[in-house]
Amino acid sequence: MTYEDDPAARAEAVRERYRATLGEVPGGVEDRLGLAQEFGRLPTEEALTALRHIVLTDNPLGARVQQLVHFGQLLALGRADPARVHARGALHAGASITDLLGVAETALITAGVPAYALGTEIITELL
Incomplete structure (x- = not known):
C-alpha cells in the first residue's frame, strides 16, 4: 500500500502539521478528519492544512507573531474556542x-x- 492509498497515514500527516504549529490537534480538526476519512474527502483537509502551513509558517511575520495575530483577530470576532x-x-x-x-x-x-x-478569561485559564 502506498502513502496515497493509506488514509490513516495521510490523516496522521495532517495531525503532525497541527502539532508543529499549535502543539496539539484541536478537537474540531479531529472531527473534520474523521468525517473526511469516512466520506473520502481527505484531500480537502490536506489542502486546507497545506494552506494553513503556508500562511502560518512561511509568513514574514513568523510563527509567534502569526499566532498572536490569530489570537487577536479571534478575540475581535468573539470566537472563544x-x-x-x-x-x-x-x-x-x-x-x-x-x-x-x-x-x-x-x-x-x-x-x-x-x-x-x-x-483575559483565556489568559487566566492558561495561568
Missing part, C-alpha cells in the same frame, strides 16, 4: 503571557470590552 487554540499556539511558538495580555489590551481598543474580557 479558536482563540483558546491560538493562545496556546502562541505560547507554543514562544510568546509570553505578557504578549497575550498585550493582544487582549489591543482588542479592547479595536473590538471593545467583550473582546478584552474574553482575552
Whole structure:
C-alpha cells in the first residue's frame, strides 16, 4: 500500500502539521478528519492544512507573531474556542503571557470590552 492509498497515514500527516504549529490537534480538526476519512474527502483537509502551513509558517511575520495575530483577530470576532487554540499556539511558538495580555489590551481598543474580557478569561485559564 502506498502513502496515497493509506488514509490513516495521510490523516496522521495532517495531525503532525497541527502539532508543529499549535502543539496539539484541536478537537474540531479531529472531527473534520474523521468525517473526511469516512466520506473520502481527505484531500480537502490536506489542502486546507497545506494552506494553513503556508500562511502560518512561511509568513514574514513568523510563527509567534502569526499566532498572536490569530489570537487577536479571534478575540475581535468573539470566537472563544479558536482563540483558546491560538493562545496556546502562541505560547507554543514562544510568546509570553505578557504578549497575550498585550493582544487582549489591543482588542479592547479595536473590538471593545467583550473582546478584552474574553482575552483575559483565556489568559487566566492558561495561568
